[in-house]
Amino acid sequence: MRLILAPMEGVLDAAMRALLTRIGGYDRCVTEFVRITNQQLPARVFQRHCPELLHGGCTAAGVPVYVQLLGGDPDCMALNARTVEALGAPGIDLNFGCPSKTVNRNDGGSTLLREPERVHRIVASVRQAVSPTTPVTAKIRLGFYDSSLLEDIACGIEAAQASELCIHARTRLDGYRPPAYWEQIRRVRALVKLPLIANGEIWTPADARSAQQESGCVDLMLGRGALSRPDLALAIRRDQAQPGPAATYRPPLCWPQIQALLHQHSEVMARNHPRYAVSRIKQWLTYLRRQYPEAEQLFQRLKRLPDIHPIQQILALPEPQGLPHEQ
Ligand SMILES: Cc1cc2nc3c(=O)[nH]c(=O)nc-3n(C[C@H](O)[C@H](O)[C@H](O)COP(=O)(O)O)c2cc1C
Known part of the structure; x- marks a missing residue:
């Protein structure tokens, strides 16, 4: 089981990543999104979002941090991915889930889920721009208004040779309202060989088990739950007797x-x-x-x-x- 700390703009910055990975249980983090429009951003922008780039791309506890890019132009995304790779990022994550109206109006985030072909082109373009050894991951929702394009999106991402796909089990229309529809991820699980990560509404070890059972995914991404319970990853590992990278079982934090x-x-x-x-x-x-x-x-x-x-x-x-x- 791998547990990944979710990207959360305005919340999960480098200081919070350092704190939560020091507590332990996480295999990887993802930065807040970096907006890519029509230009090559300077190194300092990526280093501001991801100060860990100045320390080998890992938090102080040694957990790798992937840099998340958000944008709709395949060439520009590729250009910036190359910069991020040259700066030493251990991986690049592509955001196709952001529900923000401003972001969506500017051709980024979940609005792209209405165009599976463009999602495919963006992932393929970034994949080809960086070394085959640099992981390129994608993060999506189930869809924009509904999940009718989910299979097309996921197959396109697999065909573009992404390394992994994380699915937040809600549509853009669902926003952040519970529940998360973990069972919908199974539709993708049945179709692709790509490693999948289930995300959404995991607050407790019991939620983690339900998300795994319903989605068919072993690997999970934790967002708000990680903030509400800073030792959630350790608690999930303890519950499933899977010590993970830090091999620490601690009593719950009081x-x-x-x-x-x-x-x-x-x-x-x-x-x-x-x-x-x-x-x-x-x-x-x-x-x-x-x-x-x-x-x-x-x-x-x-x-x-x-x-x-x-x-x-x-x-x-x-x-x-x-x-x-x-x-
Ligand atoms: C305040 C906030 C900021 C977020 N920022 C990002 C982001 O920058 N990139 C991204 O891919 N997802 C972002 N998300 C979505 C989370 O990564 C995650 O998919 C979502 O919160 C569902 O997981 P959870 O129920 O465990 O929180 C954000 C969510 C919240 C609540």
Whole structure:
């Protein structure tokens, strides 16, 4: 079983990838998407999205980070893929799933799922532009309005010799609304030999097992679940007795450990990304609320604080005793 940390624009940046891969259980990460329009982007743009390129393309814990490209022009995607490869990316991922209206209006992301032939050409063009040893992976949804083109899209991606295909088991129209239709991935599983990765709505080890059973895929990609439960990958491995790369089984992280992680993360963010520090800590707390009731209480205390320093002070303190009874 391989577990992959999902790309999440505005959420899963290098600092969060470093934190989650340090906790462990992940085989690979994917960067937030880099928008490719009609020009060759300079190296610094890719290095900003993927600072790991300056350290051998891996997080500090040694987990490879694929760079994700998003765009609709096969030649331009190929040109930029070559740059990314030259910068030392361990792999290149192609985004055909982004539902954003702005992105879709500009010929990128899930809008391309309406044109399986163009998806094929983009993957083929990137595949041919880089060394055969550089993995080129694709990430799709089930379709745009519905999943009627799913087989065409997947077969086109296989024919273009992609290394792997990750399927987020919802259409663009479904957005992020539960459920994820894991069983739809089986249609592709029956048709292609390409390694497949199932994604969508995996929050617990039990969800992971259901996603595997229903999709027929062993490998999974974890997105929001990884943020709501930072040791989700380890918990899934423990549940399935598959130690994975780090070979660590730990007891589940308890709230004081999570709060310590929040504090460490706030320090990293305040130092390296002061403009985003406050919003990113609050954002992470909103994900953590799903798993940890304490995160909700902490969120209520922090939500109106506009500066990172008082937030850091609160995060550094042990949880106030008796807080649940005070409300
Ligand atoms: C805030 C946010 C940002 C995302 N950004 C990206 C992205 O940059 N590239 C991409 O391929 N998918 C992106 N996704 C989709 C996720 O990678 C994933 O497919 C989706 O969240 C479903 O998985 P989950 O239910 O485990 O979160 C994003 C999702 C969210 C919620």
